[in-house]
Amino acid sequence: MSTFRSILDGIRELGLSCMGSPRSRTRQLAALRKLDAHLLKDIGLTPEQVQRGLPRRAAPANEAPRQAPLVEMRRPSLNR
DSSP states (O other), X not given: OHHHHXXXXXXXXXXXXXXXXXXXXXXXXXXXXXXXXXXXXXXXXXXXXXXHTOOTTOOOTTSOOOOOOOOOOOOOOOOO
């Protein structure tokens, strides 16, 4: 099933590239490669990941996944 999925993904990417779509992975990767290191850090990527073309979900094995920050939800207080 994974090879069928990869074939479909390849066909989709080929179609997006041929149409010049901004949703194409190759266009997105080219745009990422033009960004500075501090901008890449803001979105959680390293320049090495961008140069190798690694997707964000493929974190190196030695790094622990980041936990989402906790958000404290409070009711707005009424000042009377």
